[in-house]
Amino acid sequence: MTGMGxxxxxxxxxxxxxxxxxxxxxxxxxxxxHLDQIAATDDRVRAFLHVATNEALAQARAVDEKxxxxxxxxxxxxxxxxxxxxxxxxxxxxxxxxxxLQGWVPPYESTVTAxxxxxxxxxxxxxxxxxxxxxxxxxNSGYGPSHNPWDLAKxxxxxxxxxxxxxxxxxxPLSLGTDTGGSIRQxxxxxxxxxxxxxxxxxxxxxxxAFASSLDTPGPLGRNVxxxxxxxxxxxxxxxxxxxxxxxxxxxxxxxxxHGDVSGMTIGVVTELAGDGYxxxxxxxxxxxxxxxxxxxxxxxEVSCPHFKYGLPAYYxxxxxxxxxxxxxxxxxRYGLRxxxxxxxxVMATTRAAGFGAEAKRRIMxxxxxxxxxxxxxxxxxxxxxxxxxxRDFEAAFSQVDxxxxxxxxxxxxDIGERADDPMAMYLADLCTIPSNLAGNAALSVPVGLAPENxxxxxxxxxxxxxxxxxxxxxxxxxxxxxxxxxGHPLLAEAKGLGA
Amino acid sequence: xxxxxxxxxxxxxxxxxxxxxxxxxxxxxxxxIISSVAQVQEVAAExxxxxSHATGLTNVFRDDEPRPCxxxxxxxxxxxxVELQRFKVPRILVEEG
Numbered sequence: 092m093t094g095m096g097x098x099x100x101x102x103x104x105x106x107x108x109x110x111x112x113x114x115x116x117x118x119x120x121x122x123x124x125h126l127d128q129i130a131a132t133d134d135r136v137r138a139f140l141h142v143a144t145n146e147a148l149a150q151a152r153a154v155d156e157k158x159x160x161x162x163x164x165x166x167x168x169x170x171x172x173x174x175x176x177x178x179x180x181x182x183x184x185x186x187x188x189x190x191x192l193q194g195w196v197p198p199y200e201s202t203v204t205a206x207x208x209x210x211x212x213x214x215x216x217x218x219x220x221x222x223x224x225x226x227x228x229x230x231n232s233g234y235g236p237s238h239n240p241w242d243l244a245k246x247x248x249x250x251x252x253x254x255x256x257x258x259x260x261x262x263x264p265l266s267l268g269t270d271t272g273g274s275i276r277q278x279x280x281x282x283x284x285x286x287x288x289x290x291x292x293x294x295x296x297x298x299x300x301a302f303a304s305s306l307d308t309p310g311p312l313g314r315n316v317x318x319x320x321x322x323x324x325x326x327x328x329x330x331x332x333x334x335x336x337x338x339x340x341x342x343x344x345x346x347x348x349x350h351g352d353v354s355g356m357t358i359g360v361v362t363e364l365a366g367d368g369y370x371x372x373x374x375x376x377x378x379x380x381x382x383x384x385x386x387x388x389x390x391x392x393e394v395s396c397p398h399f400k401y402g403l404p405a406y407y408x409x410x411x412x413x414x415x416x417x418x419x420x421x422x423x424x425r426y427g428l429r430x431x432x433x434x435x436x437x438v439m440a441t442t443r444a445a446g447f448g449a450e451a452k453r454r455i456m457x458x459x460x461x462x463x464x465x466x467x468x469x470x471x472x473x474x475x476x477x478x479x480x481x482x483r484d485f486e487a488a489f490s491q492v493d494x495x496x497x498x499x500x501x502x503x504x505x506d507i508g509e510r511a512d513d514p515m516a517m518y519l520a521d522l523c524t525i526p527s528n529l530a531g532n533a534a535l536s537v538p539v540g541l542a543p544e545n546x547x548x549x550x551x552x553x554x555x556x557x558x559x560x561x562x563x564x565x566x567x568x569x570x571x572x573x574x575x576x577x578x579g580h581p582l583l584a585e586a587k588g589l590g591a
Numbered sequence: 592x593x594x595x596x597x598x599x600x601x602x603x604x605x606x607x608x609x610x611x612x613x614x615x616x617x618x619x620x621x622x623x624i625i626s627s628v629a630q631v632q633e634v635a636a637e638x639x640x641x642x643s644h645a646t647g648l649t650n651v652f653r654d655d656e657p658r659p660c661x662x663x664x665x666x667x668x669x670x671x672x673v674e675l676q677r678f679k680v681p682r683i684l685v686e687e688g
Contacts, residue, residue: 198665292646305644334651335644404628415605422606424680426669431608435681440608452609453617456601457624460593463604473631475641480634482642514620515627531645557645 096124104170104264104318111169114158118169122151122213125171129215129262132589137237138247138257140176141184142216147171150213157211165211166325173263175254176217177224178204178309179298187300188220188232188250191421191428191446201298202333203267203309203326210325215263218253222448223418224274224302225410226250227520230511231450238507239282240588241547245504248278248520254312255282260589265313265322269299271306272406273500273524276536279312280499280550283538283582285319285567286312288524290557291531292337295330303413304335306406306528314583316537316568320348323560339558342533347561351568354388358566359492363399364523370502372542376549377498380539383573384496384566394492396484401477402525407518408461408474409529415458418451453514482530489556494566497523499536499550523552533560537567538582539574548582593622 099107099121110116126144133139154169174180177187179197186192200208207214221231229237229252237253239245240260247256251268255278258266268275270288279286287310294309301307311322327341360381365374385391423429423442431441447455461470488495501522510516527534536550551570555562575581598618602609609617663676672679 195669198661198668291644292648331653335646335648337646337648398634401631401634404630407624407628408631419606423671425678427671429671433681434685435683436606437608438681440603440606443606444608444610444613447607449613449617452605452607452613453620453624455605455607456598456617456621459601459605460597460621460625461628469632470628472641473634473636474628475643476636476639477631477634478642478645479639480636482645514624529642529645 096127099124100128100261102264103315104167104313104321107170107264108167111154112164118151118154118213119148121169122147122171125215125263132260133262135238135243135589136240136256136260136262137235138173138218138253138260138262139216140186140188140219140234140253143183143214146183147213147215154211154213165209166321167207168211169213170265171213171215171263172207172322173215173218173254173257173266174204175220175251175266175268177220177269177300178267179300180204180214180217183214183217185217185300188222188234189446189448189451190233191442193428195427199298202295202330203299206326207267212325218257218266220253221250222451223300223414224250224269224271225414225450225454227273227277227517228510229253230507231448233448236507239504241283241504241586242588244506245547246281246507248281248504250274251312252278255279255284255286258282258284258312258314259583259586265311265318267309267326268312269307269309270528271303271308272410272528273521275310275312276524276534276550276552277500277520280536281504281548283548283586284312284314285316285535285537286310287319287323287535287563288527288533289323289327289560290337290533292335293341293558293560294327295333295336297330297332301417303410304417305413306410315581316351316564316571317348320344320564337558342558342561344561344564347564348568351565351572353384353566353569356494356566357390357392357492358384359392359394359488359495361399361495361497362393362395363397364497368501368519369498370542372544373498373500373502373549376540376542377551380551380570381496383570387569387573392492394488394495396488396526398477398480398484399526402481402529403518403522405474405477406525406529407457408470409478411454411458412461412471413458414454415462418455421446450514478529481526485526485530485532494562495554497552499523499552503542503545503547503549527554532557533563535563535567537570539570540582541585593618593625
């Protein structure tokens with residue numbers, strides 16, 4: 092790769108958009124630099140399931156032509172974005188990391204990716220993920236795991252692990268993920284980047300292959316807070332095609348990211364998101380981040396959310412219940428894999444056994460159990476009541492504080508293979524992130540340094556009330572500026588997994 | 592306690608033709624997961640309403656206006672088998688007798 096190409100992949104999305112708009116560099120040059128970086132590194136990272144080389148270069152050329160004609164450019168004109176492989180992209184394969192959708196090419200476009208294209212962004216390709224977004228490591232992908240750019244033997248988190256790894260490996264300045272139980276925040280945390288789960292209903296689910304519809308939230312990942320806010324803004328807002336989309340203005344996230352300031356804010360540390368199972372280096376970096384916030388003028392108080400400890404069990408009833416219903420559509424009849432012979436019912440059962448991986452099967456059966464008559468009230472019904480209690484915990488907390496903070500994950504990135512066949516251990520990776528999915532509020536993870544014991548990134552989770560997504564960026568921008576100035580460089584400059 | 596027979600029954604309900612090896616592997620895992628998630632039953636939830644989703648929105652309608660939709664060939668583009676511009680599927684009804 093040429094020196095100029097390398098330089099382009101190190102720039103922020105904000106810088107790239109400005110340079111392209113000013114004519115300092117062409118969109119084609121920027122896209123080609125990222126395609127070159129993918130060619131140079133992705134055999135090791137395996138972030139992408141499909142690189143849309145021709146489509147990306149055509150989009151970039153269209154941006155350059157638009158500029159040459161003097162037309163006004165979109166907010167992300169010419170900026171390459173990697174897209175998690177569960178957003179329907181017309182004419183570009185979409186597999187959801189599943190063998191059951193191998194070779195499927197959607198005939199329509201998701202709202203979120205349509206907005207990306209309307210902002211003149213360039214879709215580089217589709218990123219690896221745990222099958223149907225179920226997992227915390229990408230090991231549940233039907234196409235093999237992605238690798239963490241900090242240490243290739245570690246997982247990049249999941250389910251949006253390919254999207255996080257692509258951004259951390261400088262293969263794309265921005266990426267799109269979805270967060271159902273932590274699937275943006277957890278991979279962002281363990282890859283040392285920023286990732287946001289917007290308020291549920293703030294970003295459209297139209298054209299996002301459904302996992303757990305009451306929890307699924309599309310959101311942005313980026314290398315810094317401002318870039319992430321920019322993408323957040325572009326993909327958000329009301330969509331009549333999604334009945335759960337909120338008809339309200341998009342919170343001023345970009346403005347907030349430009350003005351990181353926590354003076355006068357009250358920040359709550361959640362008592363229950365600490366203790367047994369939390370890695371010492373995660374807790375020491377978290378404590379340091381809280382001190383930084385105090386130093387910047389925030390008032391820090393401790394807040395108890397007593398029902399958060401039931402978040403994990405409630406989630407592992409609600410999400411599988413919705414999965415067992417949503418994945419019923421994969422029946423081998425209208426699209427995707429068809430396997431076996433005999434009656435329609437035999438073909439369905441054979442197709443689903445052949446096409447789904449182990450975790451999808453586990454969760455379908457768990458959900459079928461939780462919804463069956465005789466068990467419904469004791470499992471699914473009870474979990475829905477816990478959901479109410481968690482919402483009340485948040486409401487009580489947000490009556491005292493502006494935002495809540497916790498570690499984003501209990502541990503740093505774990506080894507590939509370590510938890511692959513131990514579902515309960517894998518589920519613990521989402522311990523801190525799940526409450527915000529159950530309650531539907533906004534939350535993000537921002538890097539706060541490396542765990543001393545293993546040199547791997549640690550994320551700070553910031554949680555804000557529904558539709559107060561801008562508060563996340565205000566806090567995260569302040570934290571990022573404080574740590575960057577203390578360190579003298581962005582955290583990712585220390586990532587060594589790819590050499591150099 | 593979830594038995595292997597329970598798991599085999601769940602697999603049938605879920606339309607998953609699992610092998611014996613898969614059933615042997617999944618049975619103890621599902622038993623462990625179900626005993627763990629049963630913790631939700633500890634919560635005293637007398638009189639607590641259930642939350643099915645977080646926005647509180649109900650009955651969202653949009654205007655009933657004609658708009659462009661997929662063409663038949665687009666709709667059939669992912670089909671495993673097509674005949675006469677229709678999805679071709681295996682036999683659904685089984686003859687009696």
